[in-house]
Amino acid sequence: xxxxxxxxxxxxxxxxxxxxxxxxxxxxxxxxxxxxxxxxxxxxxxxxxxxxxxxxxxxxxxxxxxxxxxxxxxxxxxxxxxxxxxxxxxxxxxxxxxxxxxxxxxxxxxxxxxxxxxxxxxxxxxxxxxxxxxxxxxxxxxxxxxxxxxxxxxxxxxxxxxxxxxxxxxxxxxxxxxxxxxxxxxxxxxxxxxxxxxxxxxxxxxxxxxxxxxxxxxxxxxxxxxxxxxxxxxxxxxxxxxxxxxxxxxxxxxxxxxxxxxxxxxxxxxxxxxxxxxxxxxxxxxxxxxxxxxxxxxxxxxxxxxxxxxxxxxxxxxxxxx
Amino acid sequence: xxxxxxxxxxxxxxxxxxxxxxxxxxxxxxxxxxxxxxxxxxxxxxxxxxxxxxxxxxxxxxxxxxxxxxxxxxxxxxxxxxxxxxxxxxxxxxxxxxxxxxxxxxxxxxxxxxxxxxxxxxxxxxxxxxxxxxxxxxxxxxxxxxxxxxxxxxxxxxxxxxxxxxxxxxxxxxxxxxxxxxxxxxxxxxxxxxxxxxxxxxxxxxxxxxxxxxxxxxxxxxxxxxxxxxxxxxxxxxxxxxxxxxxxxxxxxxxxxxxxxxxxxxxxxxxxxxxxxxxxxxxxxxxxxxxxxxxxxxxxxxxxxxxxxxxxxxxxxxxxxxxxxxxxxxxxxxxxxxx
Amino acid sequence: xxxxxxxxxxxxxxxxxxxxxxxxxxxxxxxxxxxxxxxxxxxxxxxxxxxxxxxxxxxxxxxxxxxxxxxxxxxxxxxxxxxxxxxxxxxxxxxxxxxxxxxxxxxxxxxxxxxxxxxxxxxxxxxxxxxxxxxxxxxxxxxxxxxxxxxxxxxxxxxxxxxxxxxxxxxxxxxxxxxxxxxxxxxxxxxxxxxxxxxxxxxxxxxxxxxxxxxxxxxxxxxxxxxxxxxxxxxxxxxxxxxxxxxxxxxxxxxxxxxxxxxxxxxxxxxxxxxxxxxxxxx
Numbered sequence: 001x002x003x004x005x006x007x008x009x010x011x012x013x014x015x016x017x018x019x020x021x022x023x024x025x026x027x028x029x030x031x032x033x034x035x036x037x038x039x040x041x042x043x044x045x046x047x048x049x050x051x052x053x054x055x056x057x058x059x060x061x062x063x064x065x066x067x068x069x070x071x072x073x074x075x076x077x078x079x080x081x082x083x084x085x086x087x088x089x090x091x092x093x094x095x096x097x098x099x100x101x102x103x104x105x106x107x108x109x110x111x112x113x114x115x116x117x118x119x120x121x122x123x124x125x126x127x128x129x130x131x132x133x134x135x136x137x138x139x140x141x142x143x144x145x146x147x148x149x150x151x152x153x154x155x156x157x158x159x160x161x162x163x164x165x166x167x168x169x170x171x172x173x174x175x176x177x178x179x180x181x182x183x184x185x186x187x188x189x190x191x192x193x194x195x196x197x198x199x200x201x202x203x204x205x206x207x208x209x210x211x212x213x214x215x216x217x218x219x220x221x222x223x224x225x226x227x228x229x230x231x232x233x234x235x236x237x238x239x240x241x242x243x244x245x246x247x248x249x250x251x252x253x254x255x256x257x258x259x260x261x262x263x264x265x266x267x268x269x270x271x272x273x274x275x276x277x278x279x280x281x282x283x284x285x286x287x288x289x290x291x292x293x294x295x296x297x298x299x300x301x302x303x304x305x306x307x308x309x310x311x312x313x314x315x316x317x318x319x320x321x322x
Numbered sequence: 323x324x325x326x327x328x329x330x331x332x333x334x335x336x337x338x339x340x341x342x343x344x345x346x347x348x349x350x351x352x353x354x355x356x357x358x359x360x361x362x363x364x365x366x367x368x369x370x371x372x373x374x375x376x377x378x379x380x381x382x383x384x385x386x387x388x389x390x391x392x393x394x395x396x397x398x399x400x401x402x403x404x405x406x407x408x409x410x411x412x413x414x415x416x417x418x419x420x421x422x423x424x425x426x427x428x429x430x431x432x433x434x435x436x437x438x439x440x441x442x443x444x445x446x447x448x449x450x451x452x453x454x455x456x457x458x459x460x461x462x463x464x465x466x467x468x469x470x471x472x473x474x475x476x477x478x479x480x481x482x483x484x485x486x487x488x489x490x491x492x493x494x495x496x497x498x499x500x501x502x503x504x505x506x507x508x509x510x511x512x513x514x515x516x517x518x519x520x521x522x523x524x525x526x527x528x529x530x531x532x533x534x535x536x537x538x539x540x541x542x543x544x545x546x547x548x549x550x551x552x553x554x555x556x557x558x559x560x561x562x563x564x565x566x567x568x569x570x571x572x573x574x575x576x577x578x579x580x581x582x583x584x585x586x587x588x589x590x591x592x593x594x595x596x597x598x599x600x601x602x603x604x605x606x607x608x609x610x611x612x613x614x615x616x617x618x619x620x621x622x623x624x625x626x627x628x629x630x631x632x633x634x635x636x637x638x639x640x641x642x643x644x645x646x647x648x649x650x651x652x653x654x655x656x657x658x659x660x661x
Numbered sequence: 662x663x664x665x666x667x668x669x670x671x672x673x674x675x676x677x678x679x680x681x682x683x684x685x686x687x688x689x690x691x692x693x694x695x696x697x698x699x700x701x702x703x704x705x706x707x708x709x710x711x712x713x714x715x716x717x718x719x720x721x722x723x724x725x726x727x728x729x730x731x732x733x734x735x736x737x738x739x740x741x742x743x744x745x746x747x748x749x750x751x752x753x754x755x756x757x758x759x760x761x762x763x764x765x766x767x768x769x770x771x772x773x774x775x776x777x778x779x780x781x782x783x784x785x786x787x788x789x790x791x792x793x794x795x796x797x798x799x800x801x802x803x804x805x806x807x808x809x810x811x812x813x814x815x816x817x818x819x820x821x822x823x824x825x826x827x828x829x830x831x832x833x834x835x836x837x838x839x840x841x842x843x844x845x846x847x848x849x850x851x852x853x854x855x856x857x858x859x860x861x862x863x864x865x866x867x868x869x870x871x872x873x874x875x876x877x878x879x880x881x882x883x884x885x886x887x888x889x890x891x892x893x894x895x896x897x898x899x900x901x902x903x904x905x906x907x908x909x910x911x912x913x914x915x916x917x918x919x920x921x922x923x924x925x926x927x928x929x930x931x932x933x934x935x936x937x938x939x940x941x942x943x944x
Contacts (some may be wrong), residue, residue, distance in 0.1 A: 016839030020752035024765040027749045027809060031768040032776060042787075060486075062507030099677055117860055118689050118923035119697075120867025122898055123916050127693045129528050139531075143796065156475060157535060160518055171689045178686070179860055180815055183853035187920050204672035214766045217767025222759035224814060227773035233870060242482030242519025253518045258776035259482070262870055263521060265778060266383030267484025267510040269409055280778045288774030292767055303913060350795070350877070350889060359903060363716035378889060380878045381899060395793050463828070522902040547904035639717065640904070 035285055042274050042279035053279060059244045061264070066276035068283045070244035075284065078162060078236065079229040087222055089175045091211075094181035094221075096202040099193075099207055104118035110182065111182055117175035123236035128168045133159035133239060136167070155251040159239065163250035165240035169229045177225035184217035214298050223295050230288055233258040257284040290294055347620045351379040353387020353400025354486050355522070356425055356541055359602045360641050361400070364632045368624050375620050384486045386508060391417065391607050397617050397645030402486020403510060404586035416610040418659065419585045421603035421650055422628060424574050424642035426542040426565040427491045428552035428600070430530050433457055434472060439553040440465045440562045443498025443591070443599070446555070449537060450495065451502060452479055452516035457535065470533075479529040479538035482519025484511035485534035490602040491539045494590040543571075557599040558591050569598035570642035578647045585652070601642070611660045618661050625656060697920060710913055712898065714880055715904045724778045724915050725897050726882045729920070730797070730891040731866075733884060734876055737801025738808055738865060743858060745805070746812025749843060753813065754820035757835035766817065769810040781871035789875060797883075797890035800876025807871065808861035815857025819850040852934045866923045869894045893919045 025115030040045075045053065045066060056067020085154060097110050147153045155161075186208045196206040241253020242263065257280050268274045344496070358381040365377040378430055382400035391399030392413045404419055429441055445461050457478045458471040460510045481488045489510045496503040520526040524579050526538040527548045545552040554562040576594035581587060590601050591599045606625065612618040629652055633643035644652075662670070712723030749769070753762045781803050788799040823846050831841035847854070865871075872878070877889035878896065893915050900912035 013838035013840075014594075016837065016842070017752075017756070019839075020748045020755070023745050023748035024752040024761055026745055027772070027813060028761075028764055028768045030806060030809070031772050033787075034772070034779065037786060038779065039782050041782075050768065058513065061511045062509045062513065088678075089682040090939075092679040093686055096676075096679035096683050098882065100679055106723060107931070111927065112690060113683070113686050114856075114859065114863070114927060115694075115920075115924060116686065117863040118866060118920050118927065119693055120691075120894060120897070120916060120919055122869065122894075122919060123869065123920070126901065127696050129532070131696065134532060153919060154853055156477070157520060158477060160529065171686075174686050175863075176811075176860060180818065180854055183815070183856050184818055185821060187819060187850070187853065191826055202668050203673035205668065206674040214822065217822060218662070219382035220814060220818050224773060227770060227810075228864075230774040231776040233776055233778060237482060237521050238525060242521070243514075243517065255482075255519075257776070259671050261776060262778045263483035263519075264511050265385075265782070266873075267385035267486075269385040269388055269406070269510070278782075281776065281782075285771070285775060285779075288771050289767075291774070292770045296763075297766065304881060348881075348888075352877070355902065358899065359717050360906065362714075363718075365880070366716045366719075376881050378878075378880045380873075380889075380895075382873050386873075393790060393793065395789060395795060405883045459800075523904065527904075547906065641762040 014047065035282075038278055038279050038282040038285055042275045042282050044275035045279040046275075047161050048272065049276075049279075053276075054283065056243075058261070061268070061273050064084040064272050066279075068257070068280055070246050071255050071260055071280060072283060073243075073246045074162075074240065074257040074285065075230060075258070075287070077254070078165050078234040078240065078256055079226060081162070081166035082229045083222070083226050084175055085166065085170035086173045086177060086225060088222070089170075090177035090225065091181055091218070093174070093178040094185055095207055095211075097182050098179075099210070100203070108130075110179075114175055116171065117179070121172075121232065121234035123174055124168055124235040128164060128235060128239045132168060133164050136161075136164045141312055151248045152250055154249045155247070157251065158253060160239055160241040160250050161249075161253045162240065162247075165236050165254075165256075166250070168235050168239055169232060172232060172235060173225040173229050177221045180221035180224055181218050184214045184221060187217075215302055219295060219299055219302075223292070226291065227288065230284065230291070233256055233262040237263060241280055257281070324661065346374045346376050348376045348378065348617055349398070349617045349621055351377065351387075351395045351400060351606075352382050352390045352396045352593065353379075353607070354384040354402045354604055355381035356402050356486055356491050357400060357423060357641070359543075360636060360639050361421055363635050363639060364624075364628050365637065367632070368627055369396050371627075372620070372623070375624065377621070377624065383484065383581050384489075387486060387607065390607075391475040391566040394613075397608075397612065397614065398621060400604065401607060402604050403489040404588075404605060405607070412610075418610050418655070419605040419607060420625060420629075421574075421585050421605050421644060421648065421654070423491070423604060423633075423644065424570050424601055425487075425604060426570045426598055426601045426642070427487055427494075427539050428542050428565045429537060430527065430540055430545050430550045430552045432530050432532075432534055432550070433474070434534060436469055436471065437551050439551075441553045442556040442557070443495060447499030447502040449476060450480070450515070451499075451505065452478070459557045467482070474535040477533050477536040478514075478517030479520055479526050479533070479536050480514050480517050481511075481526060484509075485522075486510060486522060487539065487541055488512065490590060490600060493588050493602075494600045497582050497591045537599065541640075544578075546640060555599055557595075557597045558593050559595050559597070561595060563596065563598045565598045565600070567637045567642045569596055570601045571645055573585075573597045573599065573601035574603065574642070574648060575645040578645065578651075581648065581651065583655075585655070607610070608659060610658055615661060618659065622656060622659055622661065626653065629653060697913060697917050700910070701917035702916075704910040704914035709911070709918075713882060716889075717903070717908055722890075722911065724893060724896055724911070724918070726879060726891040727893045727915065728918060729882075729884060729892040730876070730879070730920075731922070733886075734769030734797055734800040734890060734892055735862065735866065737798060737886070738897075739858075739862065741760070741805030742808035742812055742861065746809045746857075746861070747816055747854070748814040749809070750816025751820060751847070753817040755838070755842060757821065760917075761813060765813070769813045772806070773810040773814070776870075777803075777807060777868050778870035784871070785874040792860045793886065795875065795877035795889040797886045797888065798878050800872050800890065800892070803871035803875045804865040804868065807865050807868065808858075811861040811864060812857050815860070816854050817851070817852035819857075819939060820846060825848045839863040848937075849898065855930050855934045859930050862926060863923050865918060867894060869898045877941060 140157030196209040237259035243253040244255040387399035390396045520529040523544040530536045530538040576592040577589040637644045707724040715722030784803040831845040877890045879889045897915040900908040
């Protein structure tokens, strides 16, 4: 910390700091603005339901009874599942492309994985409906009775449901996590790896050293993917079944916050209904904030284990270390 | 950057041609998705007759249409469900409703070996309430003697997004099932007791097509285009009627006698023979005293054309034209708009 | 098994898994691309690129206005997002210890999770409602806001990984902070930053919801920034949810064009980056 402040005092280019700082403030202002608007435009609902909104299971536009719990469940369940499926694959791709692949293969393969990000949400949804859902339904039909007895696979084999949604989310998230992770791994100084090899490491152990070095960047990559999953609307709503129920079963149709907001927003015409929908947006916003706080804490606790010399809030440039 | 220079070039071309464009009257409208195909046909046909009239309509949903016309970001709105008294009060000026065409909602299903099924309102309500859960339930069998109904679970498919189609369907169910009216109610989006939600008519059609044993509801044109079996529904005269251009128009004709002055009416389950009971108008929303008189003149002329010459384009696109008596009432009502 | 052999086996297992991951990712990609191609290729013809949308049943309709519109709106979005994202990311990296940097990082991650429809509604209230007019600019702002967090976070992460020696060397030579960053550090992280920008573009290229309430859509040819403008995504969406086979085919063609546009943009960016890399001494 002292080094940073000294550098500012000594090399300080005030204009540079003001310029970049100004835009940094702009980003913060935008986010605060969105949060504020969400809060302001959901007042009717906040006043009527208070904190009970978070715990209520009903969503009834006719009687004016609204609650966010099933949607919170659906969002978190689908996004965490997607993350569990996609992170190992994304990291695997990142490692393969930055460490293991022969040079001539790196560019085209990397390009292909990024292509996954270029596919519009609606195309994922349509492909999901025509290809993924029937496949999942077949899987569900042929599931051994032992698995069907568990709470994770109970319920009729509809095809649409949590599993399909989580799978498509995982595929959509992979390019984001893997591209950023790959760039992060590429930027790890060669010296790190060479030091590991010099000590007799196997390939995996050298990779592990690189992963450790870049760990905060990797977490950043994973968070990027998670944010994508939390906010994804179109593909999810086409595959998740859109039933506001809370269930551990991967077969069960469920509902997410982004999906219900997108589905009902254009048609909602009475004020309370509209405000309740916007409050769902607010709930999602707050949950995203909360998830970020958790990941910050995770990164901070990781940074704590670094040497004082290398300690910065994020990954340390290590020209001195190694 | 190639993208940027393309934009610059395109803008330059647009500016050069804008001199001619300035004489065009450009009108924006927004609203229901259901009438989008016929409206886009109408605007194109009308433009062939009046080259300077550029009417741009986008389907963002009935609710969206009501909101945008209230906020005056568009000149006209379109909705599958009439505005409520609260919504009318919230508008800065008086908004008039004009029915344009008719649509029908049909029950679609995917039952092996069965092509035609008969339904009544109460039976449909019980299925969607989750009270009837199997296809070979006695209530369904009674209506369909001689049909080999399988011992299979019924999977209910409904709309996940708010929609006028839902409104029409639940409006009908509520009229025939007091339990539905009490428990679920009528709105563009309801708390469905059972089932999976599909996005859009396409979503429901897709779900039904892909899920054996499924039942859903879609606009007639979607059942026709997707080639899904749809059933007949019993009307108030006791007949089992199949949705068609004739039976839907008959439903509106039957409702003429009780047509209110502002055309805001539900015609589901209208009395009479040959009537398909799950039918509804779709409306255009226009201010009684629009601010832009130039746009108003063009649009009023368009509406007169649409209600007369335009109706002939309806059947081939799957819509039912308005009965003559209603057109007469509307042409008179159009004169209310202050030009 | 000896410990050595154990370690080697583990290494083999992990590296095989990594190779397998690439295959796992490529399988759905191939299937989806095949799907889009098979559905859309047949409907791609000259009309598609030169005509305006026509009502159903009339042959020869196209999405020329939507293609132009998408380019314009995406361009506007990039125009807004690239400077904002880059500079915010630079601040977060260069002044990493400060509270503002933590706040920016936090804000960017939060913004990333906001559903696109919420951003559309936000921009609607901010830009459309006050002037009671749907505009292409509003669409650009909405898309830009969505791009900012991806660009900012990627820029930040990559700048942080540039070896401190590079930075300090430039400063030691007497460069001001700004000069050091813009002429030395940023170019070093450039390829990664370009990846971030491409990801951001890909992210917004397929978005519909934010445009519905901002740029609206337009049946007619329009490149004016203060009027509603057609976009591929909204047009594809409108056609996809219709009941007509012909419109479905056009929707697929539109999706194919969309994917191709993002793809070619990505390729161009990669090629340009590699040229720049080769021009830099010592790389």
